[in-house]
Each structure stands twice: as C-alpha cells, then as structure tokens.
Amino acid sequence: MNYVRKICPVCGSEFSVLKNAEEKAVYCTLECLAKVQETSGNREGFLPAEQ
Numbered sequence: 765m766n767y768v769r770k771i772c773p774v775c776g777s778e779f780s781v782l783k784n785a786e787e788k789a790v791y792c793t794l795e796c797l798a799k800v801q802e803t804s805g806n807r808e809g810f811l812p813a814e815q
C-alpha cells in the first residue's frame with residue numbers, strides 16, 4: 765500500500781496516511797480537527813484566516 769506524507773495545518777506535524785484516504789485526512793488527529801471546528805464553526809474544510 766502507498767502512503768503519502770502530509771503536514772497538519774493546525775499543529776504543523778508531519779503524518780502519513782494511506783494514499784486512498786488522502787483527501788479525507790487533513791489533520792493529524794481528531795483533536796486538531798476539533799480545534800478547527802471550534803474556531804471556524806465550519807466543517808467543510810480548512811481555510812486560512814482573513815487578514
């Protein structure tokens with residue numbers, strides 16, 4: 765199976781995911797996902813904060 769390396773946009777950690785799960789795996793842990801949902805109230809993905 766192929767793995768790809770990704771960088772978590774919340775904490776900056778590098779993590780590996782299966783290539784066929786790459787699209788779903790954006791954050792390294794559910795904890796990081798929860799942080800984003802708390803902050804943005806948006807479940808549709810991570811967007812950079814507006815300046």
Ligand SMILES: [Zn+2]
Pocket residue numbers: 772773774775776777791792793796
């Ligand atoms: Zn993370």
